[in-house]
Amino acid sequence: MTSELFTPLTLRSGRILGNRIAKAAMEENMAGDGQLPDEELFGLYRHWAAGGAGLLITGNVMVHAEALTGPGGVVLDAAAPLEPFTAWAEAGKSGGGAIWMQINHPGRQVGSDMPGVVWGPSAVGVDVGKHSSRFGKPAAMTPEQIQATVARYAVTARRAEQAGFDGVEVHAAHGYLLSQFLSPLVNRRTDQWGGSLENRARMLLDVVRAVRAAVSPGFAVAVKLNSADFQRGGFDADDARQVIAMLAPLGVDLVELSGGSYESPAMSGRPADARTQAREAYFLDLAEDLVRTSPLPLMLTGGITRLRTAERVLDGGVAIVGMGTALAVTPDLPDRWRQGREAGERLRPVTWSDKVLASAAGMAQVRHQMRRIARGSRPTPRTHPAFALVSEQRKQRRALRRYRAWLSASQGAA
Numbered sequence: 001m002t003s004e005l006f007t008p009l010t011l012r013s014g015r016i017l018g019n020r021i022a023k024a025a026m027e028e029n030m031a032g033d034g035q036l037p038d039e040e041l042f043g044l045y046r047h048w049a050a051g052g053a054g055l056l057i058t059g060n061v062m063v064h065a066e067a068l069t070g071p072g073g074v075v076l077d078a079a080a081p082l083e084p085f086t087a088w089a090e091a092g093k094s095g096g097g098a099i100w101m102q103i104n105h106p107g108r109q110v111g112s113d114m115p116g117v118v119w120g121p122s123a124v125g126v127d128v129g130k131h132s133s134r135f136g137k138p139a140a141m142t143p144e145q146i147q148a149t150v151a152r153y154a155v156t157a158r159r160a161e162q163a164g165f166d167g168v169e170v171h172a173a174h175g176y177l178l179s180q181f182l183s184p185l186v187n188r189r190t191d192q193w194g195g196s197l198e199n200r201a202r203m204l205l206d207v208v209r210a211v212r213a214a215v216s217p218g219f220a221v222a223v224k225l226n227s228a229d230f231q232r233g234g235f236d237a238d239d240a241r242q243v244i245a246m247l248a249p250l251g252v253d254l255v256e257l258s259g260g261s262y263e264s265p266a267m268s269g270r271p272a273d274a275r276t277q278a279r280e281a282y283f284l285d286l287a288e289d290l291v292r293t294s295p296l297p298l299m300l301t302g303g304i305t306r307l308r309t310a311e312r313v314l315d316g317g318v319a320i321v322g323m324g325t326a327l328a329v330t331p332d333l334p335d336r337w338r339q340g341r342e343a344g345e346r347l348r349p350v351t352w353s354d355k356v357l358a359s360a361a362g363m364a365q366v367r368h369q370m371r372r373i374a375r376g377s378r379p380t381p382r383t384h385p386a387f388a389l390v391s392e393q394r395k396q397r398r399a400l401r402r403y404r405a406w407l408s409a410s411q412g413a414a
Contacts, residue, residue, distance in 0.1 A: 004314050005307075005321065006338060009054075009297070011253040015166060015220045018097055019054035020314060021334045024256070024301040024322035025102040025169065025224070027363070028059040028370055029072030029396065034406060035065065036084040037074055042091040044374035048327060049095030052334030055320070056092045057256075060104035060171055061160075063152040065410060066116035069106040069176070071399035076101070076156045079410070082163050089164035100167035100220060101160040103153055103211075107177030108138035108186070109262055113400065115407050119145060120180050121187040121194065126262055131356045135262075146193065146203060149177070154210035157221075167220025170207055173258045178204045179226060182243065185234045201243050205250065212251040222254040222299075223247055227286040237286050241293055248295040256299040256322060257290065259283050262356075284313060291317035305346065307337045328369040329381050345381040352385075361385035364392035 009017045032038030048056055062068050062075045076085060092099030108120035111134060118136035126135040141149070157168045172178035180186045181203045187194050193202050204223070212221055227240050244255055287300045300313050301322030310321040326333055330343040347365050352358040365388040369379040 003307075003311060003337075005310055009319055011220055011297070012251070013167075013220050013253050014218050015098065015253070017054040017320070019052075019334070020320050021053045021310070021337075022055040022057060022299060022301075022320050022322045023048050023051075023053045023327050024299075024324040025057045025059050025171070026324045026328065026366060026370070027069060027073075029070045029367060029399070030371070030374070031072045031074045031399070032084075033402070034080075035062075035068075035073060035075040035403065036080065037088040038084065040371070040374045041074075042087055043376065044370055045088065045091040045099070046094050047331045047373050047376075049092055049097060049099075051095070051327065051332040052097075052338060053323075053327070054097050054334075056097060056099045057169055057322075058088070058092070058099070058101050060102045060176075061156065063103055063105050063156045064117075064149065065407065067106055067110060067119065068114065068116065068403070069104070069109060070111070071114065071396055071403040076103075076159055076163075077152065078155050078159075080159070082159060085160070085163035085165075093164070093166070098166040098220075100169050100222065101156075101165045102169040102171050102224070103156045103160070104171035105149060105152070105177040107175075107180045108135065109175055110136045112136045115404055119149075119177070121189055121200075124186050124188065126175075128262060128356045140189070143191075150203065150206045150210050153207045154214040157211040157219075158214040161215045161219050167222060167253070168211060168215075169222040169224055169256065170204070170211060171224045172204050173224045173226040173256075175262050178207065179235070182226075182239065183235045197239055197242055198246075201246055204243070205246060208247060208250045208252060217251075220253045221251060222256060223252055224256040224258060227257045227259045227283045227290060237289060240286075241290055244290065244294050244296055252296055254297050254299055254320065255294070256301060256320075257283055257287050258301050259286070262359075284316060287313075287318055288316040305343060307342060310337070325366050328366045328373070329379050331373055331379075347381050348383065348385060350385045357389075358385075361389040364388040367392055 006019045030040050062073045065075045110118045118138045119141045120138035123140045160168050182200050187200050283302045291298050297319035299320035299322050300318045304323050305326040313321050333343050350358045350361045368388045
């Protein structure tokens with residue numbers, strides 16, 4: 001079919017994406033032994049690569065072995081062997097598209113049962129009401145810890161390029177560490193990293209500079225940024241507009257817009273702000289505002305499942321359409337669109353009133369589908385969310401035991 005969706009896009013770095021459809025990052029939590037990618041992840045990405053997207057962005061890869069979003073997280077630091085990552089990159093490029101690694105630090109969004117560190121810009125914990133105890137109590141980062149973390153991002157980016165990835169995406173959304181520094185609700189520092197937006201953006205800008213300096217000019221560097229946090233007094237669309245302008249001179253190829261955090265999970269379609277519930281593309285209204293002034297190409301992710309919606313996103317000036325859940329249910333959706341067909345089923349909706357549990361169940365449903373795809377099985381979108389959540393919790397308990405043992409052994413060997 002003829003559609004702008006299937007036209008190439010040349011990035012600032014010179015990289016060319018074959019079309020305007022991206023598999024957005026979804027946290028797989030599927031690391032094998034040693035917190036490394038293994039055949040399960042390779043199989044998943046081979047299926048997505050065959051589905052026709054011009055770009056695959058991995059789930060977040062951790063830059064710090066002692067700070068993981070979940071026990072099944074993949075870690076790429078200075079000590080990790082490169083061979084598994086090379087195999088992952090090859091799997092992601094097997095269909096002819098590009099693959100970028102999303103790189104991340106969770107900051108304070110770490111489970112209370114996890115070993116390691118829980119850091120934040122300030123000692124402000126995650127507030128999710130009665131579920132708050134599920135998260136660790138953060139310590140405010142020292143200047144030395146901030147600088148060491150900036151260096152870790154650069155190490156991970158350089159090693160991703162060495163492994164054969166085409167680019168990296170720095171995760172500064174969804175309430176993770178860099179997003180925490182941007183938020184006036186979480187960042188209460190009074191030093192050079194706190195107060196004004198320029199100060200709150202300092203760590204993100206330093207990370208991007210360090211990453212860009214660590215990789216070759218032709219290696220893509222992107223940033224994932226909240227269009228808004230959807231919390232009163234938090235990071236908002238005007239802040240996002242200013243941060244995009246700050247990123248423009250630093251060699252960034254693309255900014256992906258999303259929204260929300262664990263405290264207001266807009267990225268799963270359950271935000272505190274009703275504006276994002278009014279349409280299938282959760283953040284399109286904000287993106288259309290930002291694209292008018294953005295000096296960088298924008299990618300929009302959040303709730304896009306239909307061809308008509310994707311084309312409306314491009315019509316609004318957005319350069320790339322990002323999809324997550326839709327590709328966990330229909331991994332060949334880009335090829336279907338090319339043939340003028342739509343997806344079949346959608347995931348069974350989670351209608352629970354507890355938005356924290358509902359968000360967790362929704363993510364568990366997605367991971368259940370990803371594991372089926374990885375095994376070569378068909379997705380089962382009608383899986384009950386309670387079943388998916390219980391199954392996910394069992395898997396994560398096993399992963400936590402492995403992670404504890406691995407981290408303890410790694411620290412003992414250091």
